[in-house]
Amino acid sequence: MIPAGAERLAREAVRSPRSVLQYAAAGLAMQAESLSQGFRENPGRTAGELVGMGLVLAHGVDRQH
Secondary structure, three states, X not given: OOOHHHHHXXXXXXXXXXXXXXXXXXXHHHHHXXXXXXXXXXXXXXXXXXXXXXXXXXXXXXXXX
């Protein structure tokens, strides 16, 4: 199942390709605001979440062979 945001982005890209850049910029701005808020309110947790996500993306969830 495609997340609703990705589906909408694909639909908008077909309808108006120039709008994709605006959506990307808005998404990055929202992420930056969320990170900023997280570091202000609970820096340890936010840093831990970022490190954890980095490990998952770099090494995968399950490395058992």
